[in-house]
Amino acid sequence: MIKLLSVRLVAIIVGIGFAVAALWAFAVGAYNAATEEVAPHLPYEKPRDIAYSFDGPFGKWDHAQLQRGLKVYDEVCSACHSLKYVAFRDLAQLGYSEGQVKAYAAAKQVPGIDPNTGEATMRPGLPTDYFPSPYPNAVAAAAANNNAIPPDLSLMTKARGDGTNYVASLLMGYQEPSAELLEEHPEAAPGPGLYHNPYFPNLNLAMAPPLSTAGQVTYDDGTEATIEQMSEDVAAFLTWTAEPTMVKRKQTGWPVLIFLLFATILAYLSKKQIWAAVKPKK
Structure with missing residues (x-):
């Protein structure tokens, strides 16, 4: 009996200890939230609402658009941004043949090991290789970009709210801040090495406008390469890199829902x- 009471007493003490710790953590968090200095809210804009072929429950990939987006990434974005989670062989999902994938990979230089000396070297890529980084390390990346390391784009559209529209809007949104904005929010003026963009939460970012002129990329299918078109195409491509199985997931979901209903x-x-x-009781 005494042993049982001791166990219960220990359990009660432990429970009280956990409750006190939880209340203390809540009180400290509430105090910090109440006393923390909040940065002034800057009036950034919500991303534009752009229609894509993969939107909605019946959406599908537009392979022509994804191929155009790859071209924009390859000729513009890859100079600063990596796609470290995407392998060259994955490009077969965009409608490229095995030979085209091999040729694309071979045109890229990826890190390798010299079999004769064992030293690090560069070699032509293979379909099993992943997209190489444009910089050897983070220090070199920061040094080349005003101390701002360009983020990897593999999962970018999943890492931002309304990611596809956000990426496209950001690429189209570079402009000079209005006089009214600067009058109301002087802190919104872009500093040295910064560029104003109303779709960026801080309104100013270190990335220079990557798509600055129409025709910057020549599309193989003859599509006119306006800034809007290039922005939407590369945003669609980055949506695919972030979730290449999205369309298959949607297609699988409908049979599952029908089965559950049945x-x-x-x-x-x-x-x-x-x-x-069985008759119910009265």
Whole structure:
């Protein structure tokens, strides 16, 4: 009996200890939130609402657009940004043949090891290789970009709210701040090495406008390469890199929902059949 009481007493003490710790953490968090200096809110704009072929439950990839987006990334974005989670062989999903994938990979230089000396070297890429980084390390990346390390773009559209529209809007949004904005928010003036963009939460970012002129990229399918078109195409491509199985997931979801609906109806009818002979008590 005494042993049982001791166990209960220890349990009560431990429970009280956890409750006190939780209340203390809540109180400290509430105090910090109440006393923290909040940065002034800058009136950035929400991303534009752009229609894409993969939108909605029945959406599908537009392979022509994804190929155009790859071209924009390859000729513009890859100078600063990596795609470290994307392998060259994944490009077959965009409609490229095996030979085209091999040729694309071979045109890229990737880190390798010299089999004769064992030293690090560069070699032509293979389909199994991943997109190489444009910089050897973070220090070199920061030194080449005003101390701002360009982020990897593999998952960018998943890392930002309304990611596809955000990326496209950001690329189209470079402009000079208005006089009204600067009058109301002087802190919104871009500093040295910064560029104003109303879709960026801080309104100013270190990345120079990557898409500055129409025709910067020549599309193989003859599509006119306006800034809007290039922005939307590369945003669509980065949506694919972030979630290449998105369309398959949507296509799989419909049979699953139909099966669950059928199973629910079947279970209801079975329940009615099983309990049909049982009369409720009055």
